[in-house]
Amino acid sequence: MPAGVGIPRALLYYYYYPLWKEFFKTLGCEVIISDKTNKAILNDGLSHCVDEACLPVKLAFGHVLNLAAKKVDYIFIPRLVSVAKGEYICPKFLGFPDMVKHSLTGLPEIIDVTINMRLKHRELSKAYTQVGKLFTGNRVKIWQAYRRGEKALKRYNQLLLEGCLPEEAFAVMEGKQKQSKLNSHDLKIAVIGHPYNIYDPYISMNIIKRLNSMGARVVTADQLPEEVVRREAANLPKKLFWTLGQRMVGAGYSFVKDNNIDGIINIVAFACGPDSMTGELIARSSRKAGQTPFLNLTLDEHTGEAGVVTRIEAFLDMVRWKKSQQAAGLGSA
Amino acid sequence: MKVTFPHMGNLYICVKGMLEFLDIEVILPPASSKRTLTLGAKYSPEFACMPLKLNLGNLIEASELGADTIMMAGGCGPCRFGYYAQIEHSILQDLGYKYNLVVLEPPEKHITELTSRVRQITGKKSWWKVIQAIKYGYLKSRAVDEVELMSFKIRPRELVTGETDRALAEALKEIDRAGNMQELKLAEVRGKEIMNDVAVDSRRPVIKVALTGEIFTLLEPFANLNIERHLGRLAVEVDRSIYLSEWINDHLFMGLLKGIRSTKEYCRSAAPYLNHFVGGHGLETVGSIPVYARQGYAGVIQVFPFTCMPEIVAESILPKVSAANDIPVMTLIMDEHTGEAGMVTRLEAFVDLLERRQNRGYTMKNAK
Numbered sequence: 001m002p003a004g005v006g007i008p009r010a011l012l013y014y015y016y017y018p019l020w021k022e023f024f025k026t027l028g029c030e031v032i033i034s035d036k037t038n039k040a041i042l043n044d045g046l047s048h049c050v051d052e053a054c055l056p057v058k059l060a061f062g063h064v065l066n067l068a069a070k071k072v073d074y075i076f077i078p079r080l081v082s083v084a085k086g087e088y089i090c091p092k093f094l095g096f097p098d099m100v101k102h103s104l105t106g107l108p109e110i111i112d113v114t115i116n117m118r119l120k121h122r123e124l125s126k127a128y129t130q131v132g133k134l135f136t137g138n139r140v141k142i143w144q145a146y147r148r149g150e151k152a153l154k155r156y157n158q159l160l161l162e163g164c165l166p167e168e169a170f171a172v173m174e175g176k177q178k179q180s181k182l183n184s185h186d187l188k189i190a191v192i193g194h195p196y197n198i199y200d201p202y203i204s205m206n207i208i209k210r211l212n213s214m215g216a217r218v219v220t221a222d223q224l225p226e227e228v229v230r231r232e233a234a235n236l237p238k239k240l241f242w243t244l245g246q247r248m249v250g251a252g253y254s255f256v257k258d259n260n261i262d263g264i265i266n267i268v269a270f271a272c273g274p275d276s277m278t279g280e281l282i283a284r285s286s287r288k289a290g291q292t293p294f295l296n297l298t299l300d301e302h303t304g305e306a307g308v309v310t311r312i313e314a315f316l317d318m319v320r321w322k323k324s325q326q327a328a329g330l331g332s333a
Numbered sequence: 334m335k336v337t338f339p340h341m342g343n344l345y346i347c348v349k350g351m352l353e354f355l356d357i358e359v360i361l362p363p364a365s366s367k368r369t370l371t372l373g374a375k376y377s378p379e380f381a382c383m384p385l386k387l388n389l390g391n392l393i394e395a396s397e398l399g400a401d402t403i404m405m406a407g408g409c410g411p412c413r414f415g416y417y418a419q420i421e422h423s424i425l426q427d428l429g430y431k432y433n434l435v436v437l438e439p440p441e442k443h444i445t446e447l448t449s450r451v452r453q454i455t456g457k458k459s460w461w462k463v464i465q466a467i468k469y470g471y472l473k474s475r476a477v478d479e480v481e482l483m484s485f486k487i488r489p490r491e492l493v494t495g496e497t498d499r500a501l502a503e504a505l506k507e508i509d510r511a512g513n514m515q516e517l518k519l520a521e522v523r524g525k526e527i528m529n530d531v532a533v534d535s536r537r538p539v540i541k542v543a544l545t546g547e548i549f550t551l552l553e554p555f556a557n558l559n560i561e562r563h564l565g566r567l568a569v570e571v572d573r574s575i576y577l578s579e580w581i582n583d584h585l586f587m588g589l590l591k592g593i594r595s596t597k598e599y600c601r602s603a604a605p606y607l608n609h610f611v612g613g614h615g616l617e618t619v620g621s622i623p624v625y626a627r628q629g630y631a632g633v634i635q636v637f638p639f640t641c642m643p644e645i646v647a648e649s650i651l652p653k654v655s656a657a658n659d660i661p662v663m664t665l666i667m668d669e670h671t672g673e674a675g676m677v678t679r680l681e682a683f684v685d686l687l688e689r690r691q692n693r694g695y696t697m698k699n700a701k
């Protein structure tokens with residue numbers, strides 16, 4: 001029987017799942033992901049994690065427990081120190097595997113290999129080799145698995161650039177779905193936030209689909225090429241050492257300048273440390289430019305769906321009104 | 334040029350000493366107060382950690398006194414501290430405060446980035462003089478640490494409540510006032526004398542509790558609501574997992590001075606529970622628990638500001654560490670709404686628990 005490797009549908013799942021899945025599958029493992037976020041998963045996370053943690057980490061606890069209940073053989077929780085040279089993700093990513101191991105009991109074996117590309121790019125393949133050795137002694141096979149993973153990741157990133165959302169891209173890659181055509185929408189709204197917030201429909205109250213149904217096309221930071229994001233972020237007084245933060249700020253700067261973007265929604269997680277800094281930078285630059293309507297949404301476990309919907313509706317009304325004013329040549333900007 | 338910098342407990346004594354050694358005019362922000370925090374919180378992002386809010390308040394208040402240049406330490410992540418200076422500066426700019434910002438941090442590319450930044454502050458002073466100034470500032474921090482350490486032992490045993498605090502303030506003033514190396518030596522001696530003059534009951538039973546956690550909150554009495562004082566008055570002898578001179582060495586000198594008390598022991602002790610640094614002092618917090626348990630402390634209190642990331646990681650691991658080392662650990666989280674009275678109640682309950690544990694230990698031993 002193949003070993004069952006569980007991957008929590010949380011945190012950087014939204015960036016690396018295709019790589020991880022391909023990697024483990026090529027090694028002959030069965031890959032199991034936790035269920036889509038639901039109330040039970042969230043509550044489980046809330047009750048097993050320290051109160052002070054941010055919402056995404058609490059939720060990730062819930063997903064780990066969900067996998068444990070599925071009786072997987074392993075749970076893959078890499079210690080993501082850094083995924084780009086000279087940068088980090090967040091202190092909590094550094095300690096996440098330990099938080100899990102010391103707060104939860106009855107877990108299967110945790111694969112908590114350290115992924116640190118802060119120093120050298122080579123580290124990455126080393127880390128995967130270490131994981132691969134759990135399943136095979138054949139180095140060539142591990143190397144192949146890693147290469148296939150990388151290829152899948154490339155394809156995935158391409159789909160994102162083309163405007164796919166993560167879950168949709170996963171389905172396209174599995175051949176379960178055709179890449180959807182972009183419908184005609186009258187508005188273009190940028191949604192900025194950590195991938196695990198904006199792409200988790202339960203946590204984000206389905207914001208992307210909701211905007212779509214309200215007639216807005218959504219763009220996210222992940223649809224901007226890396227070079228653009230980095231070039232924009234280079235305008236900061238000092239390089240941001242958080243990879244996700246840099247992506248968000250860079251995208252924010254770019255959206256603020258882009259005349260095709262009708263509005264920006266910035267989503268922050270309750271008690272998120274980096275967001276408190278990057279959110280500030282983005283909001284400041286948007287205020288300064290003063291053109292594009294800007295909405296800040298804070299998500300926490302108590303956020304009521306109705307309230308969010310009302311705010312989004314009001315925001316879109318405002319955006320539309322502004323747009324019609326501008327079209328009529330009355331724009332006050 | 335009128336240089337200022339944010340407060341962190343007694344840090345000002347050394348930094349001011351260092352700058353004045355170089356004949357640089359210093360404008361000290363008023364000691365952190367309710368007003369400082371209110372001002373800072375008003376203009377900071379909501380989920381910013383408390384040190385940032387207090388920093389910002391300090392800088393606003395210093396600007397009101399005429400400061401025009403900020404000197405701050407920085408860093409390169411993963412924690413927010415490394416971006417404090419830049420965020421605070423841009424907030425201040427938007428509010429219309431005119432400030433020149435100089436951040437002392439590890440250079441991104443080349444050492445000259447750092448040296449030219451230092452030059453912005455020191456002007457044409459020779460490097461020899463600058464190095465002397467750094468050494469001088471550091472010696473001040475050591476002197477501060479010395480008298481503070483004494484206060485930890487004296488406070489729980491003082492005969493007249495409040496005497497230790499009065500003496501400590503006086504001793505610190507001596508050190509602050511010293512204007513050169515010779516005077517500093519004398520001031521340190523005098524400071525120790527002042528501390529030794531506090532009347533104590535050396536036979537009073539005290540229990541030992543260690544404070545660990547986020548450094549700013551540990552070092553800034555306004556942020557920790559005078560926790561050392563309150564514990565002292567509950568007949569608790571405290572220790573702190575980190576001292577001013579260590580912070581200075583780590584952040585201002587970027588670890589240049591080697592072989593000072595090192596945090597290696599903490600990191601080693603943390604290994605069974607946490608094997609990787611997590612920014613800030615999260616790793617040291619975890620590792621300090623077994624160390625204090627071995628040293629016979631009755632309990633440990635972890636303090637940190639709301640939303641502090643490294644300490645949240647530590648917090649979720651601490652119950653295990655506490656159980657494995659058989660030492661009670663309490664966590665106190667500080668934000669702008671934490672009240673001093675509420676904290677004292679929690680401290681009393683914790684100390685009570687520790688005392689009962691100790692007594693039980695004695696009776697069990699006697700029964701054997």
Ligand code: SF4
Pocket residue numbers: 054055056057089090091092093194269271272273274275642
């Ligand atoms: S970046 Fe923010 S939301 Fe993500 S783990 Fe860190 S604190 Fe939590």
Ligand code: SF4
Pocket residue numbers: 273382383384412413414415547549612613614638640641642643644
């Ligand atoms: S260690 Fe804590 S208080 Fe300090 S910058 Fe980081 S999050 Fe803020």
